[in-house]
Amino acid sequence: MSEPSKPQGRKFQLPEHLKEYKGIWVIVEQERGSVHSVSWELVGEARKLADKLGVEVGAVVLGADSPELNAICGDAFTYGADVVYKVTDPVLADYRTDPYTRVMTDVVNTYKPEIVLLGATTLGRDLAGAIATTLATGLTADCTELDIYMDNRSLAATRPTFGGTLLCTIQTLAYRPQMATVRPRVMSMPDRDDSRTGRVVEVFPALREDDVITKVLSFIADREQNEAQLAFADIIVAAGKGLGKPENLKLVFDLAKVLGGEVGVTRPLVQAGWTGFDRQVGQTGKTVRPKLYIAAGISGAIQHRVGMEKSDLILAINTDPNAPIFDFAHLGLVGDALTILPALTDAFGKRLSVNRLAG
Amino acid sequence: MHIVVCIKQVPDSAQIRIHPVTNTIMRQGVPAIINPFDLFSLEEALRIKDKVGARVTVLTMGPPMAETSLRKALSLGADDAVLLTDRKFAGSDTLATSYALTSAIKKLSEEEQVDLVFCGKQTVDGDTAQVGPGIATRLGFQQLTYITKIESIDQGAREIVVHRRSEGGVQVLKTALPCMITMLEGTNTIRFGKMDDMFRAARYGLKTWNKDTTGAEETKVGLKGSPTVVSKVFVPKPRAQKATMVEAEAPTAEAPSAEAMAAAAVEAIFGAQPKLADELLARAAAGL
Numbered sequence: 001m002s003e004p005s006k007p008q009g010r011k012f013q014l015p016e017h018l019k020e021y022k023g024i025w026v027i028v029e030q031e032r033g034s035v036h037s038v039s040w041e042l043v044g045e046a047r048k049l050a051d052k053l054g055v056e057v058g059a060v061v062l063g064a065d066s067p068e069l070n071a072i073c074g075d076a077f078t079y080g081a082d083v084v085y086k087v088t089d090p091v092l093a094d095y096r097t098d099p100y101t102r103v104m105t106d107v108v109n110t111y112k113p114e115i116v117l118l119g120a121t122t123l124g125r126d127l128a129g130a131i132a133t134t135l136a137t138g139l140t141a142d143c144t145e146l147d148i149y150m151d152n153r154s155l156a157a158t159r160p161t162f163g164g165t166l167l168c169t170i171q172t173l174a175y176r177p178q179m180a181t182v183r184p185r186v187m188s189m190p191d192r193d194d195s196r197t198g199r200v201v202e203v204f205p206a207l208r209e210d211d212v213i214t215k216v217l218s219f220i221a222d223r224e225q226n227e228a229q230l231a232f233a234d235i236i237v238a239a240g241k242g243l244g245k246p247e248n249l250k251l252v253f254d255l256a257k258v259l260g261g262e263v264g265v266t267r268p269l270v271q272a273g274w275t276g277f278d279r280q281v282g283q284t285g286k287t288v289r290p291k292l293y294i295a296a297g298i299s300g301a302i303q304h305r306v307g308m309e310k311s312d313l314i315l316a317i318n319t320d321p322n323a324p325i326f327d328f329a330h331l332g333l334v335g336d337a338l339t340i341l342p343a344l345t346d347a348f349g350k351r352l353s354v355n356r357l358a359g
Numbered sequence: 360m361h362i363v364v365c366i367k368q369v370p371d372s373a374q375i376r377i378h379p380v381t382n383t384i385m386r387q388g389v390p391a392i393i394n395p396f397d398l399f400s401l402e403e404a405l406r407i408k409d410k411v412g413a414r415v416t417v418l419t420m421g422p423p424m425a426e427t428s429l430r431k432a433l434s435l436g437a438d439d440a441v442l443l444t445d446r447k448f449a450g451s452d453t454l455a456t457s458y459a460l461t462s463a464i465k466k467l468s469e470e471e472q473v474d475l476v477f478c479g480k481q482t483v484d485g486d487t488a489q490v491g492p493g494i495a496t497r498l499g500f501q502q503l504t505y506i507t508k509i510e511s512i513d514q515g516a517r518e519i520v521v522h523r524r525s526e527g528g529v530q531v532l533k534t535a536l537p538c539m540i541t542m543l544e545g546t547n548t549i550r551f552g553k554m555d556d557m558f559r560a561a562r563y564g565l566k567t568w569n570k571d572t573t574g575a576e577e578t579k580v581g582l583k584g585s586p587t588v589v590s591k592v593f594v595p596k597p598r599a600q601k602a603t604m605v606e607a608e609a610p611t612a613e614a615p616s617a618e619a620m621a622a623a624a625v626e627a628i629f630g631a632q633p634k635l636a637d638e639l640l641a642r643a644a645a646g647l
Contacts, residue, residue: 029526036526095525096532097492097502121526126504129492133457138586141453141487156590162370162484169591214501214534217520221528234638260642277545283486284544291635292628302595313632315624316602325602331627332602335620343621351625352643 012152012173021114021176023083024050025058027104028076029123031095032219033068037189037232038119040079042182044190045146046117047080049155052148056082058113062100064093073200078192084200085111091207094216095123101130103205108135111201113177115155117146120181128181138172139179144186144306155180164283164306184231185289186310230279235261236290238281238308239269242297242318242337246274251341252296258348264288266304282307294344296337300325317341360413360514362404363464364437364477365494366397368421368428369484393428396479398549399542403509404477405436405550411514413475414438416467420448420459426565433560434552441467445569447577452585453485457493459580462573464498474517476500476539488541495539503532504541603627 024046029036039059046057059076063069065088073084085107091099104127108116116131118124120142132139140157147156149171155178158169172178222229230236237256239249249263256263264281265274281288282304293311298304300316300323308314309328316329317337326332333340370389393401404415417432419425420443429440443463451459467473476498478491488504495502505524510531512519517536522529524543552560570580578584605627607619629636 031525031527034527094530097495097504101496122505122524123526125488126492126502129453129487129489130496130502132454132489133493133496136454136586139453139487139489140587141489158591159486160595161486161592164595167593167595168589169593171588171590172586173588175586214503214532217531217533219525219528219530220522234635259639284483291632313628313635314602315605315628326604327601329602330631331605331624333605333620333624335617339617340621340624343617344624346618347621347625348639351629352639 012154014152014154015174018174018176021112023056023058023111023113024053024115025060025085025108025113025117025177026081027116027118027124027127028059028061028072029119029121030061030063030069030072031123033066033072035072035075036119036121036123036184038121038124038182038184040075041184041187041189042117042119043076043079043081045182045187046115047190049115049146049148050082052150053114053153055114058083058085058111060085060087060104060107062087062092062103064088064090077196077198078194079190080193080196082198084198085203086200087203087205089205089207091209091212092205094219095127096212096214096216097126097130098214099207099212100127101134103203103207104131105134106205107203108177114153116177116179118179118181120183124181128179132179135177135179137175137177137179138170139181140170140172141181143180143182146180146182154178160283160306164302183287185287230262230264230281230286230288233262233288234290235259235292235294236264236281236288236308236311237261237294237296238264238266238298239296239337240266240298240304241268242299243269244297244338246272248338249274251338251345255294255341255345255348258345258352259292261290261292264308266298266301295325295329296341298325299323300328360407360411360475361467361471361473362407362413362415362475362477363467363473364397364401364404364415364417364432365460365479365490366401366417366419366428366432367394367479367482367484368392368419368425369394369482391424391427393431394479394482394484396481396483396542396544398479399544399546400477400479400540401432401435401437402547402549403506403540403542404475406547407475407509407512408436411512414471416441418443418460418463418467420444420451420456420463423567429565430560430563433563434557435550436552436556439566440563441566441568443568443573445580447570447581450582450585451580452587453487453489453493454586455580455584457490457497458584459570459573459575460490461494461497462575463568464494466568466573474536474538476537478539478541480505480541480543491539491541498537498539501534501538503534503538505543506540507543507546509540
């Protein structure tokens with residue numbers, strides 16, 4: 001026999017003392033009464049995984065007790081949760097790493113879920129990194145695909161690495177819980193089922209504000225700052241270097257306006273100062289999943305691709321018929337974006353106004 | 360004030376190519392750089408040094424060749440540099456990496472108490488954003504990630520006020536030193552090095568530490584200390600079908616006009632997504 005070194009892969013069998021860890025949890029990201037949609041996407045995904053394993057889906061909702069928080073607990077059931085762990089304390093009103101970490105560490109150690117999922121958002125990544133350290137367990141960041149290896153009932157978390165040039169599947173074998181963060185809009189939004197209900201486990205951690213060193217002085221909401229809300233747009237018209245010069249971005253904005261969509265750009269355009277970082281789509285920018293993504297003058301580098309390839313329909317416009325974007329776009333149009341974009345704006349405008357007259 | 364900036368030497372991800380036959384990363388000839396996200400944190404540390412006075416120590420864990428990145432950081436104005444290198448660290452995941460780096464920061468703190476640790480928001484090769492929070496948790500430092508601005512820092516009162524990016528907006532946080540900070544990208548621009556610092560960087564005697572120097576336990580580093588296992592590495596599957604090309608009739612042998620192409624594209628989009636067409640038409644009909 002070889003030494004009992006690190007177990008590898010599917011042949012690994014879970015030690016007896018870790019078998020009491022059961023169920024799949026999603027930590028619901030709630031700030032100021034609104035839930036980040038990634039949390040419901042994850043409840044939907046957890047439902048699929050839990051059905052494979054034959055276990056329950058738990059949703060953990062943390063915050064100060066309020067009617068909004070109760071509504072969120074109800075929503076968790078409609079999206080697929082079986083149990084809601086409702087953790088309430090005035091100290092949890094605003095997200096802060098330290099009290100959230102302490103509370104989550106205790107709740108996980110008490111109820112012992114086998115898998116804990118969070119959104120790969122600023123909150124989720126901040127919290128997951130801290131909890132995985134206190135729990136001394138494995139955490140896989142920014143996953144794009146989750147699956148269960150039934151041989152040993154372990155989570156197989158797949159994520160892009162080296163800027164998306166490679167994918168790797170990562171497992172946490174001899175530790176529990178298995179943790180992962182998942183990018184928003186990678187998993188599809190589950191349908192609501194308003195008839196679903198479940199049980200609520202209330203947790204009162206009894207925290208003291210005096211024990212928390214970090215204080216929230218104020219919160220400056222984005223809507224007051226006029227930033228692009230790219231992640232939630234149904235239609236995105238995106239521009240790449242093929243547009244030539246910053247003035248030509250107007251063509252993209254015109255088309256987006258006719259379609260009621262948002263404008264996205266590739267990283268080089270942000271670096272060249274054409275527009276702000278809030279419009280960047282891709283590995284270091286936002287991941288988007290609109291119903292329609294029109295890519296104008298974008299070659300389709302992997303760093304951009306990972307941020308938009310899950311779009312329902314991708315139309316690529318590029319002068320180079322061999323551009324990599326045509327390998328993963330659904331519709332391709334070989335031509336100069338500078339002439340095609342205004343023509344598209346006209347064509348959509350006409351098509352949509354014809355209907356208004358007819359209607 | 361003593362500030363430690365953790366940096367990582369990474370391959371320039373923009374220049375990585377996959378070998379078309381073997382499906383492996385072709386590292387040859389890919390230049391090594393300081394992880395771009397680390398530079399925002401290094402610059403912020405240097406600004407604090409300029410403003411209130413501080414000793415800035417850069418720390419990296421990696422193979423001996425990571426010395427290049429440390430010297431680069433020194434040339435930009437860091438005072439000291441530590442290379443944490445040991446074959447036993449090979450294969451460390453984020454939990455083991457944060458453990459090893461923490462052991463080095465604790466040792467640095469014995470020389471001069473560390474008040475601030477800066478890390479990059481994430482790396483461009485691993486992309487995990489987990490090592491910073493891991494270090495903060497292990498040291499018991501206040502954790503401040505995705506910081507867009509350091510509004511004030513009061514050495515006497517040991518207080519710091521920062522702006523932190525969150526999903527719906529910006530949190531203004533006040534907390535006490537010691538803290539671990541990761542800066543959001545685009546919040547500052549890394550300076551050019553001064554001539555004096557470049558000369559100093561070239562001559563500087565790097566501190567090279569290993570597992571035993573920092574007292575790191577062997578079971579907590581490397582593969583042994585890493586809960587995660589990479590079970591498969593593969594190249595993303597290309598979509599089975601390439602894009603359907605939009606084509607349009609042209610009256611003569613010339614290329615079809617932009618108008619004809621656009622009209623064909625609109626029909627193709629609405630044909631592929633009838634639901635989307637309905638929504639857009641409904642919205643247009645409602646005069647929105």
